[in-house]
Amino acid sequence: MKKTYKIEVDCANCANKMEEAAKATTGVKDATVNFMTLKMIVEFEEGADAKAVMQEVLKNCKKVEDDCEIFL
Amino acid sequence: MNKKQKKVFLRIVAAILCLIVIQFIPMYNGYVEFILYMIPYFLVGYDILLKAIKGIKNKQVFDENFLMAVATVGAICLGDYKEGVAVMLFYQIGELFQSYAVGKSRKNISDLMDIRPDYANVEKEGGQLEQVDPDEVEIGSIIVVQPGEKVPIDGVVVSGSTTLNTSALTGESVPRNATVGDEVISGCINENGLIRLKTTKEFGESTVSKILELVENASSRKSKSENFISKFARIYTPVVCYSALALAVLPPLVRMLFMGLSPEWGDWILRALTFLVISCPCALVISIPLSFFAGIGGASNAGVLVKGSNYLETLSQVKYIVFDKTGTMTQGVFEVKEIVLDKDTQIDKEQLLDYAALAESYSSHPISKSLQKAYGKKIEQGRVSDVKEISGHGVSAVVDGRNVLAGNEKLMQQQQISYMQPDEVGTIVHVAIDGNYIGYIVIADLLKATSKDAVKALKKVGMKKIVMLTGDSKKVADKVATELGIADVYSELLPGDKVTKVEELLAQKSEKDKLAFVGDGINDAPVLSRADVGIAMGALGADAAIEAADIVLMDDDPLKIAKAIKISKKCIRIVYENIYFAIGVKVICLFLGALGIANMWAAIFADVGVMVIAVLNAIRALSVRKL
Numbered sequence: 001m002k003k004t005y006k007i008e009v010d011c012a013n014c015a016n017k018m019e020e021a022a023k024a025t026t027g028v029k030d031a032t033v034n035f036m037t038l039k040m041i042v043e044f045e046e047g048a049d050a051k052a053v054m055q056e057v058l059k060n061c062k063k064v065e066d067d068c069e070i071f072l
Numbered sequence: 073m074n075k076k077q078k079k080v081f082l083r084i085v086a087a088i089l090c091l092i093v094i095q096f097i098p099m100y101n102g103y104v105e106f107i108l109y110m111i112p113y114f115l116v117g118y119d120i121l122l123k124a125i126k127g128i129k130n131k132q133v134f135d136e137n138f139l140m141a142v143a144t145v146g147a148i149c150l151g152d153y154k155e156g157v158a159v160m161l162f163y164q165i166g167e168l169f170q171s172y173a174v175g176k177s178r179k180n181i182s183d184l185m186d187i188r189p190d191y192a193n194v195e196k197e198g199g200q201l202e203q204v205d206p207d208e209v210e211i212g213s214i215i216v217v218q219p220g221e222k223v224p225i226d227g228v229v230v231s232g233s234t235t236l237n238t239s240a241l242t243g244e245s246v247p248r249n250a251t252v253g254d255e256v257i258s259g260c261i262n263e264n265g266l267i268r269l270k271t272t273k274e275f276g277e278s279t280v281s282k283i284l285e286l287v288e289n290a291s292s293r294k295s296k297s298e299n300f301i302s303k304f305a306r307i308y309t310p311v312v313c314y315s316a317l318a319l320a321v322l323p324p325l326v327r328m329l330f331m332g333l334s335p336e337w338g339d340w341i342l343r344a345l346t347f348l349v350i351s352c353p354c355a356l357v358i359s360i361p362l363s364f365f366a367g368i369g370g371a372s373n374a375g376v377l378v379k380g381s382n383y384l385e386t387l388s389q390v391k392y393i394v395f396d397k398t399g400t401m402t403q404g405v406f407e408v409k410e411i412v413l414d415k416d417t418q419i420d421k422e423q424l425l426d427y428a429a430l431a432e433s434y435s436s437h438p439i440s441k442s443l444q445k446a447y448g449k450k451i452e453q454g455r456v457s458d459v460k461e462i463s464g465h466g467v468s469a470v471v472d473g474r475n476v477l478a479g480n481e482k483l484m485q486q487q488q489i490s491y492m493q494p495d496e497v498g499t500i501v502h503v504a505i506d507g508n509y510i511g512y513i514v515i516a517d518l519l520k521a522t523s524k525d526a527v528k529a530l531k532k533v534g535m536k537k538i539v540m541l542t543g544d545s546k547k548v549a550d551k552v553a554t555e556l557g558i559a560d561v562y563s564e565l566l567p568g569d570k571v572t573k574v575e576e577l578l579a580q581k582s583e584k585d586k587l588a589f590v591g592d593g594i595n596d597a598p599v600l601s602r603a604d605v606g607i608a609m610g611a612l613g614a615d616a617a618i619e620a621a622d623i624v625l626m627d628d629d630p631l632k633i634a635k636a637i638k639i640s641k642k643c644i645r646i647v648y649e650n651i652y653f654a655i656g657v658k659v660i661c662l663f664l665g666a667l668g669i670a671n672m673w674a675a676i677f678a679d680v681g682v683m684v685i686a687v688l689n690a691i692r693a694l695s696v697r698k699l
Contacts, residue, residue, distance in 0.1 A: 010171055012358040013136070016302045034292040035358075036178065036365035041292055063130045066123060 293380025
């Protein structure tokens with residue numbers, strides 16, 4: 001299952017870091033952050049609860065870039 | 073500028089004013105000077121310092137905030153107040169510029185793609201109009217499009233006639249006429265007449281939504297250069313940081329212990345801090361995706377949809393181009409030119425056409441369409457049964473209880489029916505009834521107006537090999553190829569043979585050269601996906617083409633192929649310019665910094681200056697009109 005979320009982040013490198021952080025979250029199969037369109041596309045693992053996983057993703061992203069936001 | 077940017081801008085201005093004022097205050101006392109310089113420093117840099125502290129807390133040490141904090145605090149500790157404040161100030165100016173430029177180009181590109189309709193006029197019972205969100209319109213609703221409005225949803229005209237401007241979709245302002253019964257695609261602008269449409273799709277499935285989705289998601293498919301840069305940035309920053317540490321500690325120790333000189337800690341630490349300022353990879357990390365984004369945006373404005381940055385990159389390396397003939401170089405509009413009867417047959421010409429048109433009536437192939445057009449009457453599907461398509465050969469069907477075979481000479485050979493050798497050049501449909509040959513129909517296709525120029529243009533952009541593949545007869549294929557100036561032609565191919573041919577060509581070429589296949593998206597999907605880059609022609613309305621291809625040319629113009637290649641080359645050139653320029657300047661500055669030649673000011677240029685130049689250069693990818 002793939003879902004797209006709107007995000008807010010100021011710098012391109014931070015966007016890359018968010019991508020890394022999202023990818024490393026359990027329940028996430030793959031993640032792409034598009035800095036230009038400010039979107040995060042997350043592909044979830046089979047059977048993962050998207051809402052719970054995204055809370056974790058947000059937490060992990062906040063860790064690497066305090067100034068980011070994901071609109072869930 | 074948005075709120076956040078305005079705030080930063082005001083802080084920058086205030087800090088600059090502070091600095092100017094400080095220059096006029098006579099300094100008697102080091103402490104006073106220190107305190108005075110701290111005012112602009114904290115004014116402009118407090119958020120960076122806070123972020124750096126948070127970063128350390130979250131174990132994310134090597135980020136730009138940390139680098140800037142260490143560099144500036146270090147400089148201030150060494151007594152270089154002015155440099156410390158300046159680094160912070162220019163860093164913020166750079167960040168502000170970057171955020172402004174990116175926001176601006178985001179807006180520019182979305183303006184270019186401003187084809188999203190805001191509303192649809194749904195006709196209620198009694199003829200009243202109601203403006204609703206296009207998302208809420210159901211299939212089969214009647215909507216009204218007034219002059220000057222965008223067509224919001226794909227549909228069929230039920231009344232009225234008008235001229236539509238497709239320039240937002242195709243990049244060309246060739247008007248299309250639409251009248252009752254015509255299909256109209258969303259995203260076009262209604263120029264003059266009022267039309268009523270019956271919608272055939274939901275908004276989400278309409279052409280305009282599909283195109284927008286495609287373009288918006290394109291930059292998510294990252295290119296090799298982008299992946300290289302993110303990997304590079306991950307390694308580069310820590311490496312520079314550790315080198316800075318080494319530079320601060322090792323040379324003084326060596327001087328002190330082995331050379332008996334004074335260690336000069338301050339000098340070496342300052343050099344190390346210069347390193348830190350240079351170490352920010354911003355210029356690269358921002359300018360590369362920005363170039364691709366701008367390139368894709370510019371291309372879509374010219375009617376070339378690129379599905380991903382990776383495809384734009386591959387397109388720029390294309391040296392082998394393989395065409396399908398029908399629908400790509402020719403109009404794909406076939407017309408029955410002649411009907412020739414076998415001398416022994418009892419059947420007349422009209423009946424022959426009858427049988428052929430009915431037998432082919434289930435096929436969507438352009439040939440069968442032209443037969444139906446020449447037939448002119450409504451097809452009574454009840455007369456046809458047991459239709460079997462024999463791929464690459466033709467069809468067999470039962471019409472009015474008789475076995476009809478219609479297809480090329482291979483079909484006749486396969487069925488062991490002797491046939492006439494036609495003299496005419498064109499596509500030949502041989503027809504046999506109940507195993508007896510009765511004659512053939514000549515169908516001809518016209519070249520597109522720009523095909524010749526397109527081949528010339530492709531040669532000009534450095535194609536090593538231009539190949540044409542077709543299922544058509546050798547005679548027709550050779551004639552078309554000579555007219556176009558293409559030397560390599562392979563004719564009489566079945567759809568499967570096209571894949572094999574493309575695979576052969578793929579094996580022949582070197583790894584560096586890429587191969588593009590150009591087709592019309594109808595029944596060449598396997599070839600489109602097999603090639604390094606699949607380019608589909610004339611996608612206005614053809615969903616299959618949008619699905620199968622990597623690059624979609626919105627109008628039928630083959631000249632756009634060369635244009636697309638030029639756009640990709642320009643974009644990639646800019647990407648490489650930025651990579652070499654940014655890494656080059658940084659490496660030189662690092663080197664000079666280590667030797668003590670480049671000071672903090674040079675470091676600021678290497679960081680902020682390079683980023684500004686790279687971003688401005690990236691935005692150039694957007695302009696593709698003159699290519």
